[in-house]
Amino acid sequence: MKIKRLEISGFGRWSQEAFDLSDGMQVIFGQNESGKTTLRAFIVGALFGFPTKKNGHNVYDPKDGSQYGGSLILETDEGDVKITRLNRTKTTLTITRLINQTEIIDPEKWLKQKLSPLTREAFDDIFNFNQEDLTRISQIKSVDFQKLLLNIGAVGSTGWLDVMAEFDKSADKLFAPRANKRPLNIAIKEYENATEELHQKSAELDDFMLAEQALTDLESQQNEQEEKILTVSQQLQETQQLVQQYQLFESAKKIEIENVPSVDEKQVVQARRLQIEIDSLNDNILRHNEALKNIEVPHEVSDDNTDQMVLTKAQVAQRNLAVNTEKRTNLLKQKEQIEAQFEGDVPKGLTDSELQSLSSSNVYLLSTGALILILFVSIFIMHWPALWMVILSLIVTAGLFYKRQKKNQIRQMIQKAYSPLNIQNIKKIQPEVDQYEQQKMDIQSLNEQIEGQYDSLIQMIQPIALKLDIQILSDSLELTIAQLISVQQQESLSEQSKRSMYVQQQNQIVTEIQQQQEKLSEKLNEQKTIFKEYHVTDLHELQNTLDQYNKNEQLKQRYQDIMNQIDESTRQELLKYDDETQLLEQKEKQQKHLTILQKHAFELQSDIAHYKAQQEQRTSNDQFMMLQQDLANQKTELTQQFGEYLAKKMSVKWINQALQDASQNRFPKMQQLATDYFQKLTAGRYVNIQFDKNTLQVVRNDRQKFSVVELSTGTQEQLYVAFRLALSQVIKDIINMPILVDDGFVNFDLSRKQNVIALLTDIGRNQQVIYWTAAIHNEHFDKVIEL
Numbered sequence: 001m002k003i004k005r006l007e008i009s010g011f012g013r014w015s016q017e018a019f020d021l022s023d024g025m026q027v028i029f030g031q032n033e034s035g036k037t038t039l040r041a042f043i044v045g046a047l048f049g050f051p052t053k054k055n056g057h058n059v060y061d062p063k064d065g066s067q068y069g070g071s072l073i074l075e076t077d078e079g080d081v082k083i084t085r086l087n088r089t090k091t092t093l094t095i096t097r098l099i100n101q102t103e104i105i106d107p108e109k110w111l112k113q114k115l116s117p118l119t120r121e122a123f124d125d126i127f128n129f130n131q132e133d134l135t136r137i138s139q140i141k142s143v144d145f146q147k148l149l150l151n152i153g154a155v156g157s158t159g160w161l162d163v164m165a166e167f168d169k170s171a172d173k174l175f176a177p178r179a180n181k182r183p184l185n186i187a188i189k190e191y192e193n194a195t196e197e198l199h200q201k202s203a204e205l206d207d208f209m210l211a212e213q214a215l216t217d218l219e220s221q222q223n224e225q226e227e228k229i230l231t232v233s234q235q236l237q238e239t240q241q242l243v244q245q246y247q248l249f250e251s252a253k254k255i256e257i258e259n260v261p262s263v264d265e266k267q268v269v270q271a272r273r274l275q276i277e278i279d280s281l282n283d284n285i286l287r288h289n290e291a292l293k294n295i296e297v298p299h300e301v302s303d304d305n306t307d308q309m310v311l312t313k314a315q316v317a318q319r320n321l322a323v324n325t326e327k328r329t330n331l332l333k334q335k336e337q338i339e340a341q342f343e344g345d346v347p348k349g350l351t352d353s354e355l356q357s358l359s360s361s362n363v364y365l366l367s368t369g370a371l372i373l374i375l376f377v378s379i380f381i382m383h384w385p386a387l388w389m390v391i392l393s394l395i396v397t398a399g400l401f402y403k404r405q406k407k408n409q410i411r412q413m414i415q416k417a418y419s420p421l422n423i424q425n426i427k428k429i430q431p432e433v434d435q436y437e438q439q440k441m442d443i444q445s446l447n448e449q450i451e452g453q454y455d456s457l458i459q460m461i462q463p464i465a466l467k468l469d470i471q472i473l474s475d476s477l478e479l480t481i482a483q484l485i486s487v488q489q490q491e492s493l494s495e496q497s498k499r500s501m502y503v504q505q506q507n508q509i510v511t512e513i514q515q516q517q518e519k520l521s522e523k524l525n526e527q528k529t530i531f532k533e534y535h536v537t538d539l540h541e542l543q544n545t546l547d548q549y550n551k552n553e554q555l556k557q558r559y560q561d562i563m564n565q566i567d568e569s570t571r572q573e574l575l576k577y578d579d580e581t582q583l584l585e586q587k588e589k590q591q592k593h594l595t596i597l598q599k600h601a602f603e604l605q606s607d608i609a610h611y612k613a614q615q616e617q618r619t620s621n622d623q624f625m626m627l628q629q630d631l632a633n634q635k636t637e638l639t640q641q642f643g644e645y646l647a648k649k650m651s652v653k654w655i656n657q658a659l660q661d662a663s664q665n666r667f668p669k670m671q672q673l674a675t676d677y678f679q680k681l682t683a684g685r686y687v688n689i690q691f692d693k694n695t696l697q698v699v700r701n702d703r704q705k706f707s708v709v710e711l712s713t714g715t716q717e718q719l720y721v722a723f724r725l726a727l728s729q730v731i732k733d734i735i736n737m738p739i740l741v742d743d744g745f746v747n748f749d750l751s752r753k754q755n756v757i758a759l760l761t762d763i764g765r766n767q768q769v770i771y772w773t774a775a776i777h778n779e780h781f782d783k784v785i786e787l
Contacts, residue, residue, distance in 0.1 A: 001074055001075065001076055001114070001735075001736055001737055001738070002021075002023060002074065002075040002738060002768045003021050003043065003072055003073070003074060003075075003738050003768065003770070004020070004021060004073045004074065004075055004080065005018065005019065005020050005021065005071075005072070005073035006018065006019040006021065006039065006042065006043070006070065006071075006072060007070050007071040007072075007073070008042060008070035009062075009066055009067045009068070009069050009070045009071075009086065010062030010064070010065075010066030010067050010068050010069065010070070011038060011041075011042045011045075011060050011062065011068070011069065011070055012035065012038035012041075012042075012060035012061075012062070012063070013035045013038060013063055014035055014038060014039070014042070015062055015063070015064050015066040016066060019039070019785055021768075021770065021785075022783040023764075023768060024761075024764035024765060024768065024769070024783065025760055025761045025764035025769050025771065025781065025782075025783065026764075026768065026769065026770050026771070026783050026785070027771050027773060027776065027781040027783060027784045027785070028770065028771070028772045028773075028784075028785045028787065029773055029774070029776050029784055029785065029786050029787065030772070030774065030786065030787030031774055031787075032774055034774075034787040035787055036742060036743065036772040036773075036774070036787065037130075037742055037772070038060055039772070040128070040130075040740055040742050040770075040772060041058070041060060042060070042070065043072065043740065043770075044120065044123065044124075044128065044740075045060075045085065046069075046070065046071070046072045046083055046085050047072070047083070047111075047115065047123070048115070048119070048120040048123065049085075049091065049120070050068075050069070050085060050088050050091060052088075059088060061088070067086060067087070068086065068087050068088045069084070069085045069086035069087060069088075069091070070084070070085070070086075071083060071084040071085075073098070076114060078097070079097060079098070079099045080097075080098040080099065081095055081096065081097055081098065081104075082095070082096045082098055083095050083107075083111065084096070093107045093108060093111070094107055095107040095110060095111060115735065115737075116735070117734070117735065118735055118737070123737065126724070126727055126728050126731065126737075127728055127737045127738065127739050127740060128739075128740045129724060129740075129741065129742075129744055130741070130742035130743060130744050131742070131743050131744050131745075131746055131747070133720075133744070174644065187634065187637060190634055191631070191634045191635060194627065194630055194631045194634055195631060211611060211614065214611060215608060215611040215612065218604055218607050218608045218611065219608060221604055222601060222604040222605060222608060225597060225600055225601040225604060226601060228597050229594065229597045229598060229601060232590060232593055232594045232597060233594060235590055236587065236590040236591060236594060239583065239586055239587045239590055240587065241570075242570070242573060242574065242577075242583055243580070243583050243584065243587060245565075245566050245570050245574060246574055246577070246580050246583055247580070248562050248565060248566060249562075249566060249571065249574045250580065251562060252558075252559050252562040252563060255555050255558060255559045255562075256555070257552060257555050257556055257559065258548075258552055260548055260549050260552040261534075261549070262549060263534065263542075263545055263546045263549040265546060265550075267530050267533070267534075268542055268543065268546045270526075270530065271527055271530045271531070271539055271542055272539065274523050274526055274527040274530075275527065275539050277519075277523050278520060278523050278524060278527065281516050281519055281520040281523065282520065284512075284516050285513055285516045285517060285520070288509050288512055288513045288516070289513065291509055292506065292509045292510070292513075295502055295505055295506050295509070307464050307467075307488050308485075308488060308489070310460060310461070310464060311461070311464065311481060311484055311485050311488065313460065314457060314460050314461050314481050314484075315481055315485075317453060317456065317457045317460065318457060318477050318478055318481055320453060321450060321453040321454060321457060321477070322478070324446050324449050324450050324453065325450060327446055328443060328446040328447065328450065331439050331442055331443050331446070332443060334439060335436065335439050335440065335443065338429075338432050338433070338436050338439075341421065341429065342418065342419070342421075343419050343420060344419075346433065346436050347417040347418055347433065348433070349430055349433045349434045350414065350426075350430060354410060354414060355427065355430075411423075414426065454477075457477060458472065461477075461480065461481060461484060464484055464488070465480070465484060468484060468487050468488065470483055470484055470487065527539075530542070557733075561733065564668070564669060612632070669730050670723065670726045670727055670730045671689055671691055671726075673725075673726035673729050673730065674689055674719075674722045674723045674725075674726035675687075675688055675689045675722075677721075677722035677725055677726055677759055678698070678718065678719055678722040680755060680758070680759050680762075681718040681721065681722055681752070681755045681756055681759060682715065682718060682755070683751065683755055684701060685700060685701055686698050686699065686700055686701070686715075687699055687700070687701050689719075690705070695707065696708055698711065698719065714748070714749075714752065717747075717748075718752065718756075721744075721756060725739070725759070725760075725763060728767070729763070729767070732767065736767060738767070738768040738769065738770055739760075739763070739767065739768070739769045739770070740770050740772075741760065741769070741770070741771045741772065742772045743772055743773055743774060745757075746774070746775075757771075
């Protein structure tokens, strides 16, 4: 059972509000006083009835005067239903099936059956807890906490443990072995003193003592009789429990489990899906065959393709014309780019000597210096006169100066022609200047080709244009040709398109039929493979095989569940009886025996009363009788007090034993789950939980064992949470309810809180968990409702 939506008309601080809840781990986040606990109380009230003002309970009256109550939308095994409870004092309950919007006739009975065997108290003990539960764990004694864990499988054990603790505490106030001031200790002491005083004076009263001895014998017989009654009562109670267990045991024996081969439900679903696809494919093939019969393809008509061929050639010619036009445009752009770099006309390219004249004058200076140096060296070696040396130097210098001036004149002419470029750019632009003349010739050639192509193209399309009454656009021949082709093809394509459409439809249908037939053959083979695996011939037989397998598995589970409720010793006892009649006969014999013993005890009590009356009459005015009376009064008071003490101590024992018996039927499975959960909660620190009679121990990862009383408070809380969550999983096959946790781990440290959140998230994969919290800063949740 899952809660899908809350619709609150008026409940506490919530009025006219709705909340959509998700499967799995649903987190509801809100600060203190934001209404988290109110939402949890609304869920419990909608399921089990709203609280009353008895015992000072909070009834959550709406603060704004809205109508009290609201609705829950639940997902059940019968589909989604809407449970609506309105008004607090005169509550009305309606349950609506959402699939057909019909109301259930007897909603109280229907809801009680769906929630059975849960009551509000059982729901709180198993599926609903908060921080107060963990706080209470930290406040009780460790030994009492161990009892709580051992009896957690019994619904309502918490209340019984409180009663048991109260009885034990009250009994200890009456008597303690080494105490002197407890009421029962004082009474025993006074009784012993009075007895001693009475014995001192008993020698004078032989008759009284004889009678007293007889009275004592009778009282001893009465005590023995009471012990027999107690023994037979216990035996009768055990027999009654065997009778109750025998019915379960017999029902398990009557379960007939067959040896049915396993069936993979996924393959059955696959076979059903294949059958649906096979039926669909057969329908499609039949429909396509009918459509194929209704298609009539018109006869093909002859077309004159001459104009079409001409226009095709015209398109080719137009593309060539466009290519040459684009080439001319590119050349013109290049030519314009070169011309834009000069102020006047584009000059001619430079010769090698002209390029050399643009070189730096540093060469001239170096050569002049070197020549003069050579002359000086030569004159010095040959011992020429100084005059000759001066004359030669002047001649060489004049020649070099003349050559330099000539080169400067050439450089100035070049710079003027190439203005405004500098010498570096003049050298760089030489390849483009050299290509300039060739570009002009190429442009002239392209102009001649374009003119010829244009005239030829006009002559080619003009007859067709006149025929089709279309004006030739000289500036857009491509558009004109496209218009001619379009108009020329309209008539011929009209008929061709119809025929092509029919042929295409026909071919498409044939292709689809072939594809459908191939798919059909493939699906049939897949289905036959599944049928062959389970030795069946059709889907109906396969479904019957699956149903038989599921039924047999349910019987196995039912048998196992019943056997889990009966412990091994009880099963061995039940095997001693051939049928239930023997048990009933034994129960009847024990009942008769108990009646006889009770009757005999009543007779002994009457005799004792008779003897006591005689003793009182015999010594009514005697001092001894007064002592006897005082002693009798003390004995009566002591007996009453001691009876009260024993009753409370026995009640503690019986309650504890009853809770243990109630929990042990489901304890093995719960113990296994609790061990797994406890290991996760403690991050692997504790690896096992062992249960032996009345003792529970946990095993650490180093194999060291600890009793519950030796654990820290935090670890005890983790152990308690593990058992609570395990119990909710153990009874999930009987009743599957959402787990409600209201800020249950605010005192956990970060590591422990992360472990328990991870465990709740894991449980949420198969069972809805609703977690209210005021802090989600360190956790990441997929489904969060912020209040």
